[in-house]
Amino acid sequence: MTGTGMRRDELAAFLRSRRARLRPAEVGLPDGIRRRTPGLRRQEVAQLAGMSVDYYIRLEQGRGPHPSRQVLAALARALLLTRDERAYLFRVAGESPPPSAGPSREVGPGLRHLMDAMTETPAYLVDAAYGVLAWNRLARHFIGDLSAVPAEDRNMLRWTFRNAGDGGHWDDPDVMRFVRTSVADLRAAYGRYPTDPGIQRLVTELLGTSPRFARIWAEHDVEERRPVVKRVPHPELGPLEFECRVLHVPETDQRLIVYVAEPGSPTQAAFRRLAERVPVRQDGR
Missing domain, CATH: 1.10.260.40 (lambda repressor-like DNA-binding domains)
Known part of the structure; x- marks a missing residue:
């Protein structure tokens, strides 16, 4: 040395x-x-x-x-x-590695097979800027059918902050924890990919259109996503409660987001009923 x-x-x-x-x-x-x-x-x-x-x-x-x-x-x-x-x-050589040019949007076949194998569990894959890259057949009942949506509009953070109103969901502590950790994770990606135009455009857009995003962004919190418990009043399935587990994919810096229901719970039974009536090939590919 x-x-x-x-x-x-x-x-x-x-x-x-x-x-x-x-x-x-x-x-x-x-x-x-x-x-x-x-x-x-x-x-x-x-x-x-x-x-x-x-x-x-x-x-x-x-x-x-x-x-x-x-x-x-x-x-x-x-x-x-x-x-x-x-x-x-x-x-x-005693140097810090250069930053990567931008987050990967390539979806490997292994991840697609893994999501398809989760027949009773909603799962979807996002890049480091929370652009949705792929999803399985149950996820479309939570994030919508994105097959007809342009790729640039498939972004979770854009959806979250698009409505500037002060609806009651903003008072939900679980929602705000999810939102804050997502913004903090975006800031971490902003630091990892300082020259990526997609991340720069997203941050600039949200700063200009969402005062709520601007306030959270100004706090300068930096944190990779952690799992949270979500309680969702689903229009078809009724009240649901599950752990939103975020699995980091190191080689691509992507995140596999999985809705994990407790075994034997009403939410697991609801996911199972939904899986029985959803056709197999509705995974957005």
Whole structure:
């Protein structure tokens, strides 16, 4: 460990391991050259990263100078590092990882299968800015059928603050706790993705259209979402009570929101009755 927090030996070992796993064709180089060891040659990595071969060799030998953030970014591109690997590269070099460009809106097949398998539990997936990305067949009875709604309008916070009136639900402590934690979570995302235009537009819009949002935003609370108990007077199912469980998906910074009813409760029975009469393919895909 150096005075700057740089772990030279770990950085050197990490660079060597990432170089060894790459095939020349993956980075646009010909495969025809005879190679005594697998992976790229040091001079090839240096060329791809736009630096001198001597400088790169010294990094791999654990005796190079502290690399700049520009050098680390160039190495991450040259070695085709994943987001997690790039963050690790910066940390072992004694630097804080660069912020991601924006929240992911890609929905993996595993998450879709998981939501579909929750046949008696409403569940939906949102990005870091609370844009709804996918939902299962029971969730549409709580968030509506979004299949005909433009993607940019599928945002929970926009729905929450769109009506500026002082309806009675704003006096409900559970509602206000949910709202406040959602805004605090949005501020956390605002800090993680400072250049994302979608988050910037959403915050600017809500500041201009909702005095209530502006007041909560001005408190500068920062907090990732926690589970809350929700009590909902549903027009079809009657009064419901369930835990709104928020599951963070680390690799995409998304949230899977699940309405969890207590086993044997009237709410669980209501969810089960609803599942029996809802057609299987109404999941918004």
